[in-house]
């Protein structure tokens with residue numbers, strides 16, 4: 001492989017950077033009955049809207065901002081992941097991008113807790129903020145009212161991760177020597193389709209992504225490397 005002077009590492013967040021799913025985790029800890037309701041409504045209501053609605057229900061019930069923040073800070077997170085990204089960033093050749101279907105509050109709260117608030121060049125996700133009342137107000141990145149994305153690969157309506165990656169690459173020209181994508185979900189397949197022969201997808205062994213790769217992997221140009229635990233990401237990153 002040619003020398004890599006300029007490298008981009010793209011991270012999905014849930015089950016990739018963090019060892020849990022933020023949207024589900026907070027309700028599993030704070031309101032399991034709301035978590036059950038989300039499971040029941042999963043295929044009937046768009047997921048971001050469903051999380052927003054569940055947050056409103058939690059707020060009506062009296063669940064406080066501090067409780068949500070506390071639960072986010074205690075989410076399962078592998079220390080090897082923190083070490084892996086910190087060391088790679090210190091090497092100076094790598095830019096980090098986060099592409100996530102979670103939201104800005106969940107991601108920033110966890111990154112701050114881990115001392116990683118300056119890791120990412122950009123965090124592309126659904127916008128969220130706490131209102132004065134303590135309600136966590138969450139919206140889709142692509143509003144249901146405006147023009148929708150054109151993706152046919154199967155991205156969720158709130159965001160096409162492939163289009164977002166293309167837009168990021170256009171904003172950060174010239175092209176990176178190598179792109180490494182860390183993901184687990186079915187919606188990570190669309191951006192991975194854009195990777196080139198010198199790029200690598202680090203695909204978690206569980207989740208929708210390995211299933212999609214098993215089915216449609218012949219469409220991929222990039223290398224595929226599988227991982228289960230963050231210690232393996234740390235091991236791979238030391239070779240970069």
Ligand SMILES: [Mg+2]
Nearest residue numbers: 012014015185
């Ligand atoms: Mg994920």
Ligand SMILES: [Zn+2]
Nearest residue numbers: 151155160190
């Ligand atoms: Zn897409």
